[in-house]
Amino acid sequence: MTVLAVIPARGGSKGVSGKNLAPVGGVPLVARAIRAAQSSGLVDAVAVSTDDHRIAAVAASEGAVVIRRPAELSGDQASSESALLHAWEAFEDSSGEAVEVLVMLQCTSPFITPGEVADCVEAVLTGADSAFTAAPTHGFVWRRDAEGDAVGVNHDKAHRPRRQDREPEFLETGAVYAMTASGFWTHRHRFFGRTVLIETDPARVLEIDEPGDLDRARLLAPLLDGPGEVPGRGDIDAVVLDFDGTQTDDSAQVGSDGNEQVRVHRGDGLGIAALRRAGIPVLILSTEVNPVVGARARKLSVPVIHGVDDKGAALRDWCSTEQIDPARVLYAGNDVNDLGCFEVVGWPVAVASAHPVVRDAARLVTTVPGGHGAVREIASWILGKELA
Incomplete structure (x- = not known):
């Protein structure tokens, strides 16, 4: 059973210029995602879908397959699903291998672990149709009503239970998704059939959408990455x-x-x-x-x-x-x-x-x-x- 991990990595970004090549912990974001997939033990091939020659060069140096993304799939309005479908078809055409499990990693989540990738794949291999990483939260969520007043979304503001008495809810991290290839072909989206969430550490959840996010990731990297592969x-x-x-x-x-x-x-x-x-x-x-x-x-x-x-x-x-x-x-x-x-x-x-x-x-x-x-x-x- 061939497991293909696809990393969508456009060259353009409105929030952070050159975001997917930005280094965190001394490693470009796209390379961090590639390494997490390669180290999971359950991914057979890693493909990077990109329209940028610099990203392509980094991906190739890390041992990933480079999928050249066409211009019509590279704009701000292009969906991740469209890039995933294109990369899957391109990989099968070039390799001759039939993909049975698709994994999508977002390199804007810098602290993906190989274990999270493996757990998502394992869930699909053992019966789930789709799986994704999510972080537990006991937070009280609010919204504003038509008059601008605060309204509780997941709680009654007049009768709020103690934290220890509440079941946790889960926040989608946006980091890792896995799915059967046949189901994705049919439904054309990430969530279908029996969907399983893979619980991840809330401390590692960070999506880089603006410069401040990148600054925080760089400060956290020495703590979350640990010493890395230290020399002997x-x-x-x-x-x-x-x-x-x-x-x-x-x-x-x-x-x-x-x-x-x-x-x-x-x-x-x-x-x-x-x-x-x-x-x-x-x-x-x-x-x-x-x-x-x-x-x-x-x-x-x-x-x-x-x-x-x-x-x-x-x-x-x-x-x-x-x-x-x-x-x-x-x-x-x-x-x-x-x-x-x-x-x-x-x-x-x-x-x-x-x-x-x-x-x-x-x-x-x-x-x-x-x-x-x-x-x-x-x-x-x-x-x-x-x-x-």
């Missing part, structure tokens, strides 16, 4: 660290003589020492010219390159000199001058206090801010129990 000892040949804002809290005390003092975290020093004991080279790379950078490097017994304008070029030269594959280098930073280094290495990491643009570009984000043990956290990813 076998993944890393070197660790390169920014200084200000990464090993410090990005503040400084300036004396009357003009000398600066910064605050560092002892745990970071322990983490760096553990990396060195494990035979992993550590480099401090900074644009800062203040002697405090060199003093900290001497304290930690690690080499330092500082006072450079182009950190990306300096890092590339260092990797070449040391004969280290940049793809096996972890670089940790916090500000926009670190983005050049992010483009060089295979493991770009932002500390939790990093600039939003930097967090978005990172492969991983620490759970603690710079200057508060972020470097030790990174060392614990790589070394695990060896750090102790």
Whole structure:
């Protein structure tokens, strides 16, 4: 039984420009949806329906089938069902496979889990005609009547039971839908026959329709995504660290003589020492010219390159000199001058206090801010129990 997941992803968006390519947790929204489907264990193929060459390129790089959506199905008035039907037919024509279960994922729901996809598919495989994700709610819903007065929709305002005495209602999340292909062909909509709801965590429910939604998603990503696939000892040949804002809290005390003092975290020093004991080279790379950078490097017994304008070029030269594959280098930073280094290495990491643009570009984000043990956290990813 072939299970096809379709992700509708138009290039145009009135609310958020380039929405489907917007990164959350360092990953474009369309790629997040593709990965959730691929990791579910029950989806045989993932197709992205798009009219945009940039989205198509990302989809192809993630291993999805690209379905070129025609102009008549790409406008604001085109329905998701029309895109789903077109993608299904195009997939069958090109692959020769008969699809029996259709899944639709909306990449504007950034926190879809593989388990939610699997549960929706499983419901259809075991007898449901259609299934969708929904979040439980005990909220009291109101509307305005013709006079503009508040009227209770799901409750009598004069006799409201306690929360614990009410059965939950469910809010459709808009994230995942699954259905039999034959039923969809007949009914041409998502809900038909025996419909099952798949309960999801309300904390993960967020649809990106406007810029504020995207901002909230990016703030939530480190909490809801977790640390992600953290690198182990076998993944890393070197660790390169920014200084200000990464090993410090990005503040400084300036004396009357003009000398600066910064605050560092002892745990970071322990983490760096553990990396060195494990035979992993550590480099401090900074644009800062203040002697405090060199003093900290001497304290930690690690080499330092500082006072450079182009950190990306300096890092590339260092990797070449040391004969280290940049793809096996972890670089940790916090500000926009670190983005050049992010483009060089295979493991770009932002500390939790990093600039939003930097967090978005990172492969991983620490759970603690710079200057508060972020470097030790990174060392614990790589070394695990060896750090102790």
